[in-house]
Amino acid sequence: QSVDFKPTSGETVYFRGWQFRTDVVQQNVDLYNKTFGGKVDYATVTGDYPAVMEKALIANENLDVLYANPSSAVRYNGGGWVLPASELPNGEEIANGLYPNIRDAWSVDGKLLGLSYFVSTRGCLEVFTKPFLAAGFTEEQLPTTWDELYDMVYVLKDKGVATPFLPHWFGEYFGISWAFVFEVMNRGGEVADAKTHEPKLTVDGPAGKTLAAWKKLWKSGLVPEEVFSYNEAGYIDAFRSGRYVFSPQQIYDLKTFNDKAQSGDVAGHVTLLSGKNQSWGLIDSALYVMTARKGRSEALTDDVKKFVNWYGYKDQDGKFFVADRWLKENMLFSGYKEVMESPQAREAVSTSLMRPEDYDRVLEVYSKTPYPKGIWNVVWSEEFNFWLREKLFAFLQQDLEAEAVINEANEKIVELNKRYKI
Amino acid sequence: MSRRAAFWLVLAVVVAVIWTFLPMYWTVKYAFMTKTEIARFPPMLYPHAPNLASFFNIFGFDYTADNGTVYKASGQARQIILGIRNSVLVAVIVTAVTTLVVVPLAYVFARLEFPFKGKLLAAILLSVSLPPVSTLIPFYTLYVQLGLTGTLIGLIIVTLTITIPIVAWMLIGFFRNLPPVELLARVDGFSRFYVLTRIIVPMARSGILVAAVIAFLFSWNEYVYAQILVTGSNAVTLPAAMSGFLFQVPEPSQLAASLLLSLLPPFVIAFFLQKHIAEMHLA
Amino acid sequence: MARIELRNIVRTFGGQHAVQNLDMTIEDGELLVLLGPSGCGKSTTMNMIAGLDSPTSGQILFDGVDVTQRSPHERNIAMVFQSSLLYPHLSARDNIYMSLKRSGLSKQQIEARIAHAAETVDVTRLLDKRPSQLSGGERQRVATAKAIVREPAGFLLDEPLSALDAALRLSLRAELVNLQKRIRTTMIFVTHDQIEAMTMGDRIGVMRQGRLEQIGTPTDIYNRPETLFVAGFVGTPPMNFLKGSLEQTDGKLWLVNPSIRMEIKGEFASAKPMKNVVLGIRPHLMRLSEAGSSALPLTVYAIEQLGNEAIVICDGPAGEKIRVVTQAGFTAPIGARLDANFDSAAARLYDPATERVVATDGAN
Amino acid sequence: MARIELRNIVRTFGGQHAVQNLDMTIEDGELLVLLGPSGCGKSTTMNMIAGLDSPTSGQILFDGVDVTQRSPHERNIAMVFQSSLLYPHLSARDNIYMSLKRSGLSKQQIEARIAHAAETVDVTRLLDKRPSQLSGGERQRVATAKAIVREPAGFLLDEPLSALDAALRLSLRAELVNLQKRIRTTMIFVTHDQIEAMTMGDRIGVMRQGRLEQIGTPTDIYNRPETLFVAGFVGTPPMNFLKGSLEQTDGKLWLVNPSIRMEIKGEFASAKPMKNVVLGIRPHLMRLSEAGSSALPLTVYAIEQLGNEAIVICDGPAGEKIRVVTQAGFTAPIGARLDANFDSAAARLYDPATERVVATDGAN
Amino acid sequence: MAHPDNSAPAPHRRTEVSNLSFALIISIPVLVFLLIVVAYPLAYAFYLSFNEIRFFGGYSADWVGLTNYANVLYDPSFWSSLGRTLRFTVETVILTLAIGLGLALILKHLPPGWRWLRALIILPWAVSPYGAGIFFAYLGRGQTGIGTSVAAALGSDQTFNLISANFVMEYLALGAAWNMAPLVAFFLLANMLTTPPRLYDLAKIDQMSHFETFWHVTLPPLRFTIFVFSCITTVLAMKTFDYIFTETQGGPGSASAVLTYTLYKISFVNLDLGYGAAMSFFLLAVILGSTGILYFIWGRKEERQ
Numbered sequence A: 001q002s003v004d005f006k007p008t009s010g011e012t013v014y015f016r017g018w019q020f021r022t023d024v025v026q027q028n029v030d031l032y033n034k035t036f037g038g039k040v041d042y043a044t045v046t047g048d049y050p051a052v053m054e055k056a057l058i059a060n061e062n063l064d065v066l067y068a069n070p071s072s073a074v075r076y077n078g079g080g081w082v083l084p085a086s087e088l089p090n091g092e093e094i095a096n097g098l099y100p101n102i103r104d105a106w107s108v109d110g111k112l113l114g115l116s117y118f119v120s121t122r123g124c125l126e127v128f129t130k131p132f133l134a135a136g137f138t139e140e141q142l143p144t145t146w147d148e149l150y151d152m153v154y155v156l157k158d159k160g161v162a163t164p165f166l167p168h169w170f171g172e173y174f175g176i177s178w179a180f181v182f183e184v185m186n187r188g189g190e191v192a193d194a195k196t197h198e199p200k201l202t203v204d205g206p207a208g209k210t211l212a213a214w215k216k217l218w219k220s221g222l223v224p225e226e227v228f229s230y231n232e233a234g235y236i237d238a239f240r241s242g243r244y245v246f247s248p249q250q251i252y253d254l255k256t257f258n259d260k261a262q263s264g265d266v267a268g269h270v271t272l273l274s275g276k277n278q279s280w281g282l283i284d285s286a287l288y289v290m291t292a293r294k295g296r297s298e299a300l301t302d303d304v305k306k307f308v309n310w311y312g313y314k315d316q317d318g319k320f321f322v323a324d325r326w327l328k329e330n331m332l333f334s335g336y337k338e339v340m341e342s343p344q345a346r347e348a349v350s351t352s353l354m355r356p357e358d359y360d361r362v363l364e365v366y367s368k369t370p371y372p373k374g375i376w377n378v379v380w381s382e383e384f385n386f387w388l389r390e391k392l393f394a395f396l397q398q399d400l401e402a403e404a405v406i407n408e409a410n411e412k413i414v415e416l417n418k419r420y421k422i
Numbered sequence B: 001m002s003r004r005a006a007f008w009l010v011l012a013v014v015v016a017v018i019w020t021f022l023p024m025y026w027t028v029k030y031a032f033m034t035k036t037e038i039a040r041f042p043p044m045l046y047p048h049a050p051n052l053a054s055f056f057n058i059f060g061f062d063y064t065a066d067n068g069t070v071y072k073a074s075g076q077a078r079q080i081i082l083g084i085r086n087s088v089l090v091a092v093i094v095t096a097v098t099t100l101v102v103v104p105l106a107y108v109f110a111r112l113e114f115p116f117k118g119k120l121l122a123a124i125l126l127s128v129s130l131p132p133v134s135t136l137i138p139f140y141t142l143y144v145q146l147g148l149t150g151t152l153i154g155l156i157i158v159t160l161t162i163t164i165p166i167v168a169w170m171l172i173g174f175f176r177n178l179p180p181v182e183l184l185a186r187v188d189g190f191s192r193f194y195v196l197t198r199i200i201v202p203m204a205r206s207g208i209l210v211a212a213v214i215a216f217l218f219s220w221n222e223y224v225y226a227q228i229l230v231t232g233s234n235a236v237t238l239p240a241a242m243s244g245f246l247f248q249v250p251e252p253s254q255l256a257a258s259l260l261l262s263l264l265p266p267f268v269i270a271f272f273l274q275k276h277i278a279e280m281h282l283a
Numbered sequence C, D: 001m002a003r004i005e006l007r008n009i010v011r012t013f014g015g016q017h018a019v020q021n022l023d024m025t026i027e028d029g030e031l032l033v034l035l036g037p038s039g040c041g042k043s044t045t046m047n048m049i050a051g052l053d054s055p056t057s058g059q060i061l062f063d064g065v066d067v068t069q070r071s072p073h074e075r076n077i078a079m080v081f082q083s084s085l086l087y088p089h090l091s092a093r094d095n096i097y098m099s100l101k102r103s104g105l106s107k108q109q110i111e112a113r114i115a116h117a118a119e120t121v122d123v124t125r126l127l128d129k130r131p132s133q134l135s136g137g138e139r140q141r142v143a144t145a146k147a148i149v150r151e152p153a154g155f156l157l158d159e160p161l162s163a164l165d166a167a168l169r170l171s172l173r174a175e176l177v178n179l180q181k182r183i184r185t186t187m188i189f190v191t192h193d194q195i196e197a198m199t200m201g202d203r204i205g206v207m208r209q210g211r212l213e214q215i216g217t218p219t220d221i222y223n224r225p226e227t228l229f230v231a232g233f234v235g236t237p238p239m240n241f242l243k244g245s246l247e248q249t250d251g252k253l254w255l256v257n258p259s260i261r262m263e264i265k266g267e268f269a270s271a272k273p274m275k276n277v278v279l280g281i282r283p284h285l286m287r288l289s290e291a292g293s294s295a296l297p298l299t300v301y302a303i304e305q306l307g308n309e310a311i312v313i314c315d316g317p318a319g320e321k322i323r324v325v326t327q328a329g330f331t332a333p334i335g336a337r338l339d340a341n342f343d344s345a346a347a348r349l350y351d352p353a354t355e356r357v358v359a360t361d362g363a364n
Numbered sequence E: 001m002a003h004p005d006n007s008a009p010a011p012h013r014r015t016e017v018s019n020l021s022f023a024l025i026i027s028i029p030v031l032v033f034l035l036i037v038v039a040y041p042l043a044y045a046f047y048l049s050f051n052e053i054r055f056f057g058g059y060s061a062d063w064v065g066l067t068n069y070a071n072v073l074y075d076p077s078f079w080s081s082l083g084r085t086l087r088f089t090v091e092t093v094i095l096t097l098a099i100g101l102g103l104a105l106i107l108k109h110l111p112p113g114w115r116w117l118r119a120l121i122i123l124p125w126a127v128s129p130y131g132a133g134i135f136f137a138y139l140g141r142g143q144t145g146i147g148t149s150v151a152a153a154l155g156s157d158q159t160f161n162l163i164s165a166n167f168v169m170e171y172l173a174l175g176a177a178w179n180m181a182p183l184v185a186f187f188l189l190a191n192m193l194t195t196p197p198r199l200y201d202l203a204k205i206d207q208m209s210h211f212e213t214f215w216h217v218t219l220p221p222l223r224f225t226i227f228v229f230s231c232i233t234t235v236l237a238m239k240t241f242d243y244i245f246t247e248t249q250g251g252p253g254s255a256s257a258v259l260t261y262t263l264y265k266i267s268f269v270n271l272d273l274g275y276g277a278a279m280s281f282f283l284l285a286v287i288l289g290s291t292g293i294l295y296f297i298w299g300r301k302e303e304r305q
């Protein structure tokens, strides 16, 4: 509680974020500025956010605080542009407040790169229950593993459901490649070693099984080719339309899908598959990162730290003001245990679900969600991700051999390690 | 006009109008639809219950539908409003400068013979040819050093490098078709400058207006540089601001509404332009 | 008000000569008519004098000052283009006004001048029309008005009257000459109309294939053409030519060919005998008589009735076409035999090799 | 090969009449020359016959069939535009070729035709040039070649020879007539050249301010002009006019004015007396004599030497200009007194009120 | 054309501002401006292309000579992207010009009372490339697209996806043409209106068909403009990035990953600036090469006229 939030340098702190509820962010920032006489300048950056920010960092632009996904944060760190959160006066306390798996995901060489913005599960398996029940099944029969899921898909098909499954195969950088990564991990595998970053894909292991299942699904014609050209909006809309029964989606989009105002047909009928027998999806999170801008005065750096502390951790009253607000208003989960395990959290989240009981299932899935540290906490993560994306499309579209794809992926990792001397 | 010719003309006009509007309509109709309607499958041909929520939202107002649903104001509103202002500023300045610079330039290349003409023309062509992707990073670095990022002036400068060569190339073709009145004008004792400003320009008024509109549209629509140079600053332009509805959290309806909005100024301009094109008949 | 000198002007278009070694001086205040067949380089010459085109080589001097490098507006020239070029976007009035824009005259003066020029060429009621709404002749007249409204150092008029009817032509011709004499401006006038050339020009320059064939007063050009070309080109109908040889007998000179033998009198009587020679005689200097007399035997080929006279076109003894002008209403059956007489003193002799007039002892 | 009838054609441009109630029939195979002052509606008439412009009212018939609404396509007309219009991007050859594109002729035939047409108008060596590289006269000749290369139902030639020199004009004129007679095609020919009109036309139509003043054979038009306008317009120099009154004494008719009293003989001898009358007499029908005799007293104003003849321009007794044609070389001091005689049988009488010829008992 | 001394260069200079100086006075400032703004980044990129640039683990630039250029030539993704770029360009140019010409003809023939339609037809040009990308993405996708909608209206429950790997380039080209053609149409229209109307009379006298009239009267004065637009469209098509980025993101798969897209990935995702710069010079060469070829086989001919 001894943190002093009052800025002293008199200079402007530049805070840039992507376009998500910018009104909320602005209000938060305004509140800070008002309360402490701060000069935080907040603006949204639209477009290809990571690339735009990377350029700003390279050019040593006026930029002090920004959003970053962990993989980007790792890159920024690799470029020497990040001031780790560990260097905050209360850095240790903050790190200890995080769930361990998340702290782990956000750390490189023991340094915590940033403070919690949100943590979500991407690829959590969601189901539109109406057609499922209509096909004569009960909720107890919902699949709990990937294999069961695929089996169910074909059963539904035989029952006359034209599009039982919308796979996570869309065209964004977090589309098809992530689908592969989380399915491999959900099946118990690993893409690369978390420490050494050695490749670990095997043909007869989870990777092989995943690709085999994909190929079968693709060849069955159940997945329209258009999925490949969806952006995220298209992907969400596709599921929202009620055409599909199952689909791996963002966990926080449960709120979207069950919101009458946003999703007509499916609203009130979307729940998620249980994570009892395996995990679903992977951690999709973002942090507030401080930059290590060259030429910035000591005093200003201090001000940056003060602001981030307030914004990304606890306020003057010891409350997680911003994090609580995100959770309540947008079902954005936090990395802080204290935030997630509070009763207010349960209350807030439950209202966004198909039924309140789903909250347990959410926590169950959430707590198990894996993080592909081996390929993400490494500077070549985006490069590999893009490569993988194209390779997987080619795998389906050009009917490549699963074995060849897996071997090439492994080789690619080796090559990247070599190139970046890891 | 014969009956048959009239039939074909009407048919052609209908096809042209459909071709022109269908792609726009398909997205713009989203502006009047809710997310649910947009997501409906099969897609709706038209909004069954059109609402103006998005238009309120993008300007920062909540909108309460008849059924009580509240559509919350967009957080992008500030950017959109800033974007409109900046886009107008940039477009107007770029248009003015481009027209002033390009008219004499095009005239010279279209109507005069002089040594090195081909080479000079090629130099201009070269600058049209540069793909922004290839110089974006060096360019950005230069701008940071000059303190031009996040400023309107910086954006204006870079937009000029796009509009000047392109509009010049277009106007050259236009000027070549004018009758050889320079002969007359020079015998009348006018200097080259006078011939250009007082004779060629009035004669070519329509072409020049079209050129100005093109410059306007090029700058109005410029996105690649804007997204690198001015997003996240107070100099953000409308296209950059709008793209917020496309990335991260998709808002098709608000995107459509702002796209529609961005079409209005060109529409107004085009409307006044066409009168001038019709005037050209007299020449 | 300038003396215009062309010194050895050459203009080539892609290797072809449009104007070749043209040397010509137009005196201050003179009206020179340029005459010549289509494509001989008249317009090209005019363009160079105006400064719209540059000679490939050679010099142009105005009052002794080399202006070859000077722009049109430094030369202070008024010009009517052959194509009656006008600004398409301006009314006739504004077209004329453009000529005065730089004059520094007051608005009233300008208006008065425009009104007067328009009056002169009779386009007053057309002043508000645009070129596209004018007839061919009207356009030409507006173009002329545009030129005469000024008081330039020189007028260059390239067939300014070609689209006009005889009456209008007649009056405009008079107006132009009058204007030129009044303000004593040098004027070069291109025409293909013989009468125009004869009546207007102080001198006539006859061009052929980019060269100047002869320059002189109308009477000179008509009566004493120096080359076969000028002889054949000037005069309607053109001069008749007879081939033959020049023989000297009894101290007299005779033109001899299979069907004629006549004594050469007058100017050429002192020429040297030569094998090939061409005798030229104007059609109206020949008289017809019934066949059978001693003179040139002809066969009627056609008769053109012109109202005030008739032209009898005949085949000569060697198959050449011979024209004779006679009184209106003259008739004769086609194919009839006629004879023609003429006074050899009025004839001219040419050397077919050089195409030039035959040298005589007398001054020529 | 068509009989072209114009029935009560009217064409207005923004309220102004360019052509007014024009009724005219051109017989099949006839060559009609249209003559008239600048802006009288000749080109407009041609355009309507070709189908390029539609009459505001009235009908156009080809061989009795109403083609008023038909496209130029269906009328099969060859035309030379007054402005020598050519496709700017095509060579002369291709310009000519365009006329034959639809002819269905074989390639060789087409080539032969083009070669022949080019030969006729003497542009063979220019065939590869583009219009912008041709001189004014050359362009006009190419435009003519473009027309004559076809064998259309009718030729419409709008001043096709106006930019050519006399010699070329002469030969082209002959070629055109020859062509027209050979393929017996209807031809309408606009010219402002009197000689052209007189020598070429089977008939001449004289237009004025959009109306047809008179139509008839050249001799008719020249010798028996029916209106003052035609009388004054046709003939170079134009007819002389004397004002006076017609008085009848002794069963004879006299023209009387303050300075002359002469008996009217010939055709008009049977006319009625009238207060105001205009007598017209052609300049070449007048003879000059020294002052003092009984005839028309004149004062010399100017003399134009035309080479083959001279025109003496005089002030008449009432201040009117009187022109007399006399032999070349005639001189007299300006201001000298002369007298002129003429045979009144050759004169024409006009009523200045109607501007038409005075009615006589005899057939007129 | 305009000036009589066109076909032969004027042998003398004038005392008045000569053509050359007049041209220089007018064009030099523009060129200098362009030079500064464009040439500096270009030179910098040129420098980068001979280095291997690293950002991670501290910035470093190692001189590698022509290695980057050589590597490009061995990079299969370069060749496949180049192929897509060329395919897209050729299709876009042809479609743009053809559609532009068609629109211009329609606009030209509009009776006076209908001229306001001209203002409507130009509208697609008012749409930014990324806007066009969005329009055509929604229009083409099976989920949201016109094909599916029309099929449903006709009673079918099929989806019609126009953004398919098989013809995505064609679909993209169509959208690009939609975006660009109105501009071409307006320029052609402006040109058409300067053609002397009497030439159409001449064509009628020559009994030309509609097509021949178009070919011999309408088209010739347009040819230079068409050439200019071929160049411009070629350049723009080869440079296109945002349009494809918003419409397909290079997909499905990499079916529409054109060269600019690949470059973007290399420079912005991989941050391999040296290699990216080298590849962008290949792109620049391709752009200049193709406009150069256009000029030599076509433009020079037009200029001579």
Ligand SMILES: Nc1ncnc2c1ncn2[C@@H]1O[C@H](COP(=O)(O)OP(=O)(O)OP(=O)(O)O)[C@@H](O)[C@H]1O
Pocket: C126, C129, C132, C133, C134, C135, C136, C137, C138, C163, D013, D014, D017, D018, D036, D037, D038, D039, D040, D041, D042, D043, D044, D045, D082
């Ligand atoms: N498009 C037009 N708009 C208005 N007036 C016109 C138009 N075309 C012609 N006129 C007018 O109609 C009249 C007749 O024109 P036309 O071209 O037929 O004359 P023309 O007899 O051919 O004369 P010229 O011998 O000078 O060529 C002229 O007074 C002209 O000004």
Ligand SMILES: Nc1ncnc2c1ncn2[C@@H]1O[C@H](COP(=O)(O)OP(=O)(O)OP(=O)(O)O)[C@@H](O)[C@H]1O
Pocket: C013, C014, C017, C018, C036, C037, C038, C039, C040, C041, C042, C043, C044, C045, C082, D129, D132, D133, D134, D135, D136, D137, D138, D139, D163, E004, E007
């Ligand atoms: N731009 C040009 N390119 C090529 N040749 C040209 C060009 N301009 C003129 N010529 C040629 O030069 C010659 C002279 O042309 P010019 O126009 O001076 O003739 P002109 O005497 O005025 O003839 P006309 O009486 O027919 O107008 C012609 O043979 C013409 O073909």
Ligand SMILES: [Mg+2]
Pocket: C042, C043, C044, C082, C158, D135, D136, D137
């Ligand atoms: Mg000429």
Ligand SMILES: [Mg+2]
Pocket: C135, C136, C137, D042, D043, D044, D082, D158
């Ligand atoms: Mg006319």
